[in-house]
Amino acid sequence: MEEEKLIIKGRIVDFPSRGEVREIKEGYIVVDDKGKIVRIGAGMPTAQDEVVDYTGMLILPGFVDIHSHIPQLDARGKYAKDLLDWLNRYIFREEKRFEEEAIAREVSGRFFEEVLRNGITTVMALSTVHKRATDIAFQEAEKAGLRAIIGKTMMDYNSPEFLKEDTDQALKDSIELIEKWHGKDGRLFYALTPRFAVTSTEELLRRTGEAARKYDVYIQTHLSESPGEVELVEMMFPSYRSYTDLYYRTGILGPRSVMAHSIHLLDEEFELLKKTETKVAHCPAANLFLHSGRMNLKKMEDYGITLGLGSDVGAGPYFSPFQLMRDMYYLNQLSPSEAFHYATLGGARALSLDDKIGTLEAGKEADFVVIDPSDLYPADESIDEILSQLMFRGDDRQIRATYVRGRRLYGK
Numbered sequence: 193m194e195e196e197k198l199i200i201k202g203r204i205v206d207f208p209s210r211g212e213v214r215e216i217k218e219g220y221i222v223v224d225d226k227g228k229i230v231r232i233g234a235g236m237p238t239a240q241d242e243v244v245d246y247t248g249m250l251i252l253p254g255f256v257d258i259h260s261h262i263p264q265l266d267a268r269g270k271y272a273k274d275l276l277d278w279l280n281r282y283i284f285r286e287e288k289r290f291e292e293e294a295i296a297r298e299v300s301g302r303f304f305e306e307v308l309r310n311g312i313t314t315v316m317a318l319s320t321v322h323k324r325a326t327d328i329a330f331q332e333a334e335k336a337g338l339r340a341i342i343g344k345t346m347m348d349y350n351s352p353e354f355l356k357e358d359t360d361q362a363l364k365d366s367i368e369l370i371e372k373w374h375g376k377d378g379r380l381f382y383a384l385t386p387r388f389a390v391t392s393t394e395e396l397l398r399r400t401g402e403a404a405r406k407y408d409v410y411i412q413t414h415l416s417e418s419p420g421e422v423e424l425v426e427m428m429f430p431s432y433r434s435y436t437d438l439y440y441r442t443g444i445l446g447p448r449s450v451m452a453h454s455i456h457l458l459d460e461e462f463e464l465l466k467k468t469e470t471k472v473a474h475c476p477a478a479n480l481f482l483h484s485g486r487m488n489l490k491k492m493e494d495y496g497i498t499l500g501l502g503s504d505v506g507a508g509p510y511f512s513p514f515q516l517m518r519d520m521y522y523l524n525q526l527s528p529s530e531a532f533h534y535a536t537l538g539g540a541r542a543l544s545l546d547d548k549i550g551t552l553e554a555g556k557e558a559d560f561v562v563i564d565p566s567d568l569y570p571a572d573e574s575i576d577e578i579l580s581q582l583m584f585r586g587d588d589r590q591i592r593a594t595y596v597r598g599r600r601l602y603g604k
């Protein structure tokens with residue numbers, strides 16, 4: 193039996209299914225020396241371990257952000273008329289800067305600080321095309337102590353000369369990074385990352401699918417974000433029935449593949465996502481910012497497609513899961529408890545990590561966030577009212593501490 197190490201006291205809340213709130217009003221979590229949850233209960237255990245008292249505050253599962261971009265941290269909030277305009281005007285140039293190691297290190301470090309400051313304990317993110325910058329991003333994630341799935345962006349076609357790569361080199365670099373980082377410490381994983389169809393050859397997509405199966409890693413990319421992008425993909429790949437069909441027939445879809453956006457889909461494309469158990473990253477803030485359109489949440493749910501929330505920083509101007517849930521509500525009305533489910537267990541399921549994280553229960557790892565909403569509500573309101581006020585008025589200021597495997601990585 194593992195040694196019990198830490199006892200956390202507070203109002204323990206999680207979201208084990210869509211719309212369900214599980215609450216222990218005055219509860220405790222016992223964490224062992226490996227960072228696993230040993231026990232959860234009401235009242236107070238009799239053990240003599242270190243007690244951290246968050247009485248009056250909420251303890252929730254750590255938030256899971258399943259889509260963002262490390263190099264776009266400082267490019268947030270720059271207006272453009274649509275996705276392609278924004279990429280060409282600001283983003284490709286911003287990503288070029290990451291050929292400099294010092295910039296890659298400074299921005300990556302700050303990116304993970306921001307993530308933790310917002311209560312996020314697991315993040316899936318794209319790096320740039322640079323192998324060295326991606327290696328540095330992994331080093332910074334390792335140092336920060338959180339859970340991260342990262343991939344070097346691959347662009348071998350229709351790209352600015354200063355980012356465009358040779359197909360062989362893009363895959364070779366990615367495989368070397370897989371060998372170095374995938375599975376490290378059980379919390380760092382690799383995602384093969386073709387940027388999107390617009391900057392990919394068919395060969396790159398096919399070889400990405402093959403490599404993902406061979407090395408058993410994730411794939412992350414963008415699917416059907418803006419109307420202009422979809423039109424371009426149809427022109428570039430006329431022999432495929434749709435954008436999703438292109439990904440399907442080149443082997444990009446699958447249970448460990450996460451497609452950001454997935455907005456402008458035909459019924460047959462929903463079918464393909466379902467059939468292949470592909471996951472979707474819903475990025476409401478980015479979709480509003482770039483006026484890309486509205487993902488159809490109801491239809492995703494009706495098809496039984498697993499989805500989580502993504503900040504999509506930098507098209508998304510903020511990391512705060514409260515703000516993302518609010519945007520999600522404005523695009524697709526849903527209850528606060530449903531939104532919190534997507535921001536926690538939904539994301540964990542989308543990343544196939546729900547056996548380890550996403551809810552607070554014995555046997556899972558102790559990834560949680562401490563929320564102090566006392567400036568938003570008078571003491572003793574019902575949990576439904578508190579969640580609603582957090583969703584509609586909350587931001588990073590209510591995050592009091594962020595823990596991964598029982599270790600406090602952020603706190604104030």
Ligand SMILES: [Zn+2]
Nearest residue numbers: 261414452504
């Ligand atoms: Zn993105």
